[in-house]
Amino acid sequence: MxxxxxxxxxxxxxxxxxxxxxxxxxxxxxxxxxxxxxxxxxxxxxxxxxxxxxxxxxxxxxxxxxxxxxxxxxxxxxxxxxxxxxxxxxxxxxxxxxxxxxxxYYDLGEIVVKNNSREFNLVSAIDVEIDPVKSSQEILRKVPGLFIGQHAGGGKAEQLFLRGFDIDHGTDIAIAVDGMPVNMVSHAHGQGYADLHFLIPETVDKIDFGKGPYYADVGNFNTAGYVNFQTKDRLESSQIGLEVGNFNTFRTLGMVSLLDTANRHAYVAAEYLHSDGPFESSQNFYRNNLMAKYSGVLDNGLQFSLLASHFESEWDASGQIPERAVADGTITRFGAIDDTEGGNTSRTNVALELSRLMPKNSFVKANMYYSLYDFELFSNFTFFLEDPVNGDQIRQVEDRRLFGFESSYNKVAYLGDVSALFRIGAGLRADRSEGNSLSRTLNRTETLEIIQQGDVDERNLYAFADAEFDVGNFVFRPGLRYDYFQYNYLNDLTPLYDPLGQTRGKVTPKFSAIYNASNDVQLFFKTGIGFHSNDTRVVLEQDNREILPSAYGADLGAIFKPLPRMVANVALWYLKLDQEFVYVGDAGIVEPSGETRRYGIDVGLRYQAADWLYATVDYTYTRARSLEAAEGEDLIPLAPISTLVGALNAIQGDFTGGIRLRYLGDRPANEDNSIVAKGYTVVDFNANYNFRPFTLGLTIDNLLDVDWNETQFATESRLRNELNSVEEIHFTPGTPFQIRGVLRYTF
Missing domain, CATH: 2.60.40.1120 (Carboxypeptidase-like, regulatory domain)
Known part of the structure; x- marks a missing residue:
């Protein structure tokens, strides 16, 4: 229906x-x-x-x-x-x-709401201007309503929460950098795994995001939304920086402009980060990032950019700990049951973007990318539940090659008095994951059992078309997308060479309408179908299951200026999924949960109280339910219900600073709410003063030093001295009071 x-x-x-x-x-x-x-x-x-x-x-x-x-x-x-x-x-x-x-200076009074191209991009632009991204954690937090949680020593991709989804590490949000996808299909740890740590925060120029499945140019994983990051084409100045904090935290940054002419720009950026974290067992976490970018315009009008980057990281982790072990004094909040967890990963990228003006008010745009990626992760979620002698440690590993390209043709035209923008595009993404495996291990060194191992070969060929018609005060945007998937898997554990294959296609229509009531009021309605693909192994081993389950969405909202220096946005939204059915890399099994429905409200305010003082507030409320379970047992575990983010930022001459509050309410950890994931409120602070060519900065995380749980799961586990297993909250504690000092030299 x-x-x-x-x-x-x-x-x-x-x-x-x-x-x-x-x-x-x-x-x-x-x-x-x-x-x-x-x-x-x-x-x-x-x-x-x-x-x-x-x-x-x-x-x-x-x-x-x-x-x-x-x-x-x-x-x-x-x-x-x-x-x-x-x-x-x-x-x-x-x-x-x-x-x-x-x-x-930044003046919200000059903003024109009318016919804003993608309404939430305006919110993003305001936030980046007021409070630029300063850390890898802040990169995703710039999306209103998006919460993150780290639970594996700093090096693992963050857990994501948006619009009533526990997105895991990226199953229901499409993330890209300079047109290059971040999400990994058929990943060893979980479908859609999105590790953004290869992006140096200071190189971020623009953040383009949207909520819901309404965008023809965004495909796989775009159900709850998408986020595209654009890196800078040029540096306004070069800089070197040093950041030092407690928990043996140390970060260095270098960004050097190599070329800056009218038509050519080039720079390099490098980052090194080390931290032991607040845990009793040191994280020994480090991250190296190196990036170079060259961009410009050729004599024939071709605009281009070439990005190359390399990232590597290694860490130890204390993992998720059970509440009962802390309550009875066996360990502290920052202790561990198994401190042999951890991992290492790396990614090398090359990305090329091209665009060129064409006759008759048109232009073409293309991007190509190639990545080499490897991943190894050791985890223990259940301790001694499965193996009371050796423990339940698992190892997940893969080596991947990722290649893709996309091109589009864009044309602006006038059909009488109707302004029209037409776009058609096509692309390909190809993933080859070799040695994609899950094993039971002991102390990271001994392999006890190989549960799953094989080579994944997955391709996604797609095409899209959309248009924008400006008819008086109305703007209409129809769109259509087609995706074709080819899945191949070679199981290394079978004695015979028996590659498995499957193909599937999907058509997803989109439609948006905007009514510009005035320069200060814009109403919008969106509807469309999106999808998230399933893991290749699920598709081939569970052929009776839905391969590309649909997500049906609708938004009704407004962006407006109730005051000359206030921008507000509100949206009522609805999203239904045919199947929340994903591969669980932690266990090598399939976890179908049937049809689900979510609806809620997003509210945001951006207010300039004075020339130098800015306030931002984002609030979300969501109701998430399974449609195939009995009432009272139909809650969706870890789905956020209420979230609130508020910030006050000051920009006065050479001083910038701000205070930020994050609130995540209590939420069910299981289907009947008998286990509850406790909410938290955390306040962070930052201040910077520029006395050229130097800048001094101070950052305080968890200013009020509250005890909070960054990630939580309802998990059945057994400790070494227990006869019976217990299902309860297992958590990773959030960072306590942490202070960091920053010194930067600009030249």
Whole structure:
């Protein structure tokens, strides 16, 4: 029934579009131009409007724009976050305009909500301007409503929570960097595993995100949402930095500009991080990151960037500990039952982006990437439940090669008085994971039993098309995507060479509508189908199961300015999954949980109380239920119910600083809520003062030194001295009061 209703909405949209009045003739001419900063950097998404009318447009990746109905003597007004508005009088409509914006202090009063391209991107841009990303943990926390949790010594990918999902390590959120996917399909530890630690925080330029499955250019794992990070093409200045904190925490950073001309930019960035953590058994955690990027514009107009990076990390971990062991004094909150957990991982990337202007207001864009990745993880979640003599330690390992590309053609046109943007694209992603295995081990050195081992070969070929029609105060965005998957698996544990294969395709329609009530009020409605793919081994071993379960979503919301310097957003949303069915790498088994339904509300506020003082608040409430379980036993374990993030940031001359609060409410840890994962409230603080060329900084995590559990699971386990197993909360404690000092030299 719900599939029928969704299809009905999409068909109704196309009918509405067909009934739009026949376009008339707009007086004036089409004017082209380019919006850029004083340094010559093109500005994507600048708002260009014709003064005294509703005519407007946005700049593209090149900073280029096309606006209709302009006459000699007309004035174009251009606004962009963090820059002074610019007014340009059109002297010759046939001449190409060059609009240069001057940077200024950040003023929310200058924001124009009307026809904001992707409404949540505005929220992201505000947050990055007010409080730039400073740590790897903050990278994902920039997405409103997204919570993370580390539970394996700092080196493992974080646990993610968004829109009523315990996303594990990325099953229901698509993450990418410079067009290169971060999620790993058919990963040794779990489907969609997304380790973002190869991204140096200070290199992040833009964060593009959206919630729900409404975007034709985003495919696998885009159910709860997506996040795309864009790294900087150029450095405004070079810098070296040193960060020192308690728990033997030490970080160095170097970012050096190698080339900075009008059409060429190149820089390198390097990071080293070490920390023992607050645990009684040292984490011995280290991370190395090296990155280089070269970008520019060739004489033929081809715009390009080439990124190369290498990341490696190693760590020990105390793992998740049972509440009973802490309660009876066997261990402390920062102790361990098995401190031989840990792992190592590395990733080497090469990514190329190309784009070029074409005739008749169009451009093409392409990206290609190649990654070498390896992973090894030792864990013990149940201690002595399965093996009372040797313990239950497991080892997960894989070596992967990842290759892919995507290209798209984009065209802006006017159909009479209707502004239209058309885009078509296609791409391929190919994963080859060799030696993908799960074993029972002892003390990391002895293999007791190989449970699963083989080679995964998975390919995803896809195509998408979408359009944007600007009809008066309405904007309509239909979209359609097709994905084709090919799964292959060679089981090393079978005596005969017997490769298994399977293919499957999926069509996912999308549709959004926006009503621009005024420059300060925008209403939106979205609906669409998304999906997350299953692990190759699940697809081939459980052929009767759904291979690409659908996610049906709808959003109804608004973004508006209740006050001149306040931007608010609110969304009521709904999401139904045909099957929450994923491969559990920790056990090498399949865990189907049937159909689920989630709905809730997202609310956000951005307020500039004074020229130098900014406040942000994000609140979410979600109701998540299984549709195939009896009432009272239909809760979805670890699904967040209430979350709140609030921050107060100051930017005054050479001083920047802020205080940030994170609240995650109690939530069920099992289906009947007999086991509860306790909520927490944590306050963090940071302050920086710039006395050029030096910058001094101070960061305090958990300012109030509260006891909080960063990750929690309802787990059945048995300790060495126990006769019977116990199911209860197992947790990783959150960081206690931690202070770090930062010194940076800019040149």
């Amino acid at each position: 719900e599939q029928f209703l969704l299809r009905h909405r999409v068909l109704s949209f196309f009918f509405l579009l067909a009934c739009v009045a026949t376009p008339g003739v707009v007086p004036g001419q089409n004017v082209q131009g380019r919006v850029q900063s004083e340094a010559g950097t093109p500005l994507l998404g600048a708002y260009v409007s014709l003064a005294g009318s509703d005519t407007h447009t946005h700049s593209d990746e090149f900073g280029n724009f096309l606006i209709r109905g302009v006459n000699t003597g007309d004035t174009l007004l251009t606004t962009y976050l963090g820059f002074k508005p610019a007014r340009v009088i059109v002297r010759d409509p046939e001449a190409r305009l060059k609009i240069v914006l001057e940077e200024s």
